[in-house]
Amino acid sequence: xxxxxxxxxxxxxxxxxxxxxFPHPDGSEVKALSQVELTxxxxxxxxxxxxxxxxKSTLLRLIAGLDKATTxxxxxxxxxxxxxxxxxxxxxxxPYLFPWLNIYNNVAFGLRARRxxxxxxxxxxxxxxxxxxxxxxxxxxxxxxxxxxxxxxxxRALINEPRVLLLDEPLGALDAxxxxxxxxxxxxxxxxxxxxxxxxxxxxxxxxxxxxRVIIMTPGPGKVEKILAVPLTRPRARNTPDxxxxxxxxxxxxxxxxxxxxxAYQI
Amino acid sequence: MVKHLLWPLYRxxxxxxxxxxxxxxxxxxALLALILEINLAPSGLQPPTERPYLRYFxxxxxxxxxxxxxxxRSPERKAxxxxxxxxxxxxxxxxxxxxxxxxxxxxxxAIFFPxxxxxxxxxxxxxxxxxLVCLFSSGKxxxxxxxxxxxxxxxxxxxxxxxxxxxxxLNPLIKILGPIPPTAWIPIVLVAFPTTWAGAVFLIALSxxxxxSVMTSSGILNVQNAYFEVSxxxxxxxxxxxxxxGIPAAMPLIFTGLxxxxxxSFLTLMTAEMVGVKSGIGWYINWQREMLxxxxxxxxxxxxxxxxxxxxxxxxxVRDRVLVWQKGMIKW
Numbered sequence: 001x002x003x004x005x006x007x008x009x010x011x012x013x014x015x016x017x018x019x020x021x022f023p024h025p026d027g028s029e030v031k032a033l034s035q036v037e038l039t040x041x042x043x044x045x046x047x048x049x050x051x052x053x054x055x056k057s058t059l060l061r062l063i064a065g066l067d068k069a070t071t072x073x074x075x076x077x078x079x080x081x082x083x084x085x086x087x088x089x090x091x092x093x094x095p096y097l098f099p100w101l102n103i104y105n106n107v108a109f110g111l112r113a114r115r116x117x118x119x120x121x122x123x124x125x126x127x128x129x130x131x132x133x134x135x136x137x138x139x140x141x142x143x144x145x146x147x148x149x150x151x152x153x154x155x156r157a158l159i160n161e162p163r164v165l166l167l168d169e170p171l172g173a174l175d176a177x178x179x180x181x182x183x184x185x186x187x188x189x190x191x192x193x194x195x196x197x198x199x200x201x202x203x204x205x206x207x208x209x210x211x212x213r214v215i216i217m218t219p220g221p222g223k224v225e226k227i228l229a230v231p232l233t234r235p236r237a238r239n240t241p242d243x244x245x246x247x248x249x250x251x252x253x254x255x256x257x258x259x260x261x262x263x264a265y266q267i
Numbered sequence: 268m269v270k271h272l273l274w275p276l277y278r279x280x281x282x283x284x285x286x287x288x289x290x291x292x293x294x295x296x297a298l299l300a301l302i303l304e305i306n307l308a309p310s311g312l313q314p315p316t317e318r319p320y321l322r323y324f325x326x327x328x329x330x331x332x333x334x335x336x337x338x339x340r341s342p343e344r345k346a347x348x349x350x351x352x353x354x355x356x357x358x359x360x361x362x363x364x365x366x367x368x369x370x371x372x373x374x375x376x377a378i379f380f381p382x383x384x385x386x387x388x389x390x391x392x393x394x395x396x397x398x399l400v401c402l403f404s405s406g407k408x409x410x411x412x413x414x415x416x417x418x419x420x421x422x423x424x425x426x427x428x429x430x431x432x433x434x435x436x437l438n439p440l441i442k443i444l445g446p447i448p449p450t451a452w453i454p455i456v457l458v459a460f461p462t463t464w465a466g467a468v469f470l471i472a473l474s475x476x477x478x479x480s481v482m483t484s485s486g487i488l489n490v491q492n493a494y495f496e497v498s499x500x501x502x503x504x505x506x507x508x509x510x511x512x513g514i515p516a517a518m519p520l521i522f523t524g525l526x527x528x529x530x531x532s533f534l535t536l537m538t539a540e541m542v543g544v545k546s547g548i549g550w551y552i553n554w555q556r557e558m559l560x561x562x563x564x565x566x567x568x569x570x571x572x573x574x575x576x577x578x579x580x581x582x583x584x585v586r587d588r589v590l591v592w593q594k595g596m597i598k599w
Contacts, residue, residue, distance in 0.1 A: 086502030
């Protein structure tokens, strides 16, 4: 169901030999990431999954340019990433909408910051419509539900038409049903905007449901353990045998599959 | 029969239970005060005034307490006016008692506790001088001092909040100079500044500068870093972040700082006028005190009370307008 032609020349991320160390209070260094090699092609949806401490958020922050890699290089379309930029949109688990701005002005923030608001102000309405918040422009953030706030934060990131959208557990704080709705919402936005998306998640089902590839990471030090392609056709169902077998493979790699040969209790 | 006599205080309910009626008490209090003022003879120990100002005043108050609730355009407006009725009644009664104690029986020294008549007389007869000369002079001094202090405080606070070198050099300065009460500088300011007026502006600015800069810097330092990260990922550069993220996010604390600055500037203004500046309400009060005309002192105090009350009210209006985004988020 690819509705737009896939432009694979834009939004290519190249990560070469990236390590990240953080100073520990006792003076030593903690290896948060070790020798990560990863290439994400344009328009691809990639999930970073793994237990806490595996460095997935660290990797995302490096791509966002919020932190600097200790060694190695990160590139977007051949250009070295050396700081945050409007071409790499960002959405966190907490939407971090600016509470002093109404939703319209939150979404318009990127246009104003880049001094293109006067020319492009019609985009604000379009992006509010895109995420289904057309009627909520004048509302202040604390009046929005969690799902609506997350939509607003997506619209705010997308209005800059970034080449890459970086999502750090964007749906982590939502209830199960809102979460599944928002997953479809993200897929719909992606089919309209066709940009590269890299998402950090704890949720194996979410990773399989959304991604073209799942990057499985393990801690101590954080590294890429395995990269799994998701060969399922879209739209996907969450209960097909292929989906479930992929799910158990990922859990096996992460050592969370459990042991069926020694049941802890009799049903 | 008893019920009938007490009808202003009690209202007969359908179920024949008596329910106290608190409405229109203010009008009754004003009427009572007026009757006592007219019928009780003055003690003769207070110098008489040219006109019976207190009677005029009470007649106006009586008229207002009757007309305002009746003239209310909507039931909500009427309820809002009547909600304060008990308070006005108490205030009028207090004035009534004060009038009896000072003017009618003079139970306390007349020289220090003038009759309300005499205070109102000063407000009337000295109105032009009090408002156009003294209040204007105080206002000019206060506004100049407040705004230069607020501006300096904002600049200092923002510098400390955003720049490590500025924090390194300015923080100790604030910690050492800030807690000194501005009025303690008076001996130095009197000799260091070319005019006492300039010195007074400096003192008022100083008393606003300290709380404003402390609150602004801590407001900015307490902004969650994620807001800066999000804004930089949206394409905002440093200066844009300072003005569009840091300062708006710190606004609630900035207003707290400005508020305590305003309160302390009132204090400094009065002290500066009483000590050095030869004009303004503070100077007027001190001058009248030295001449033992206490009715003028009270008139000055009343002018101060109303002016500062208006300024604080205006301040809160501005704050509510600026912080409208907090509505429903924080209870003030």
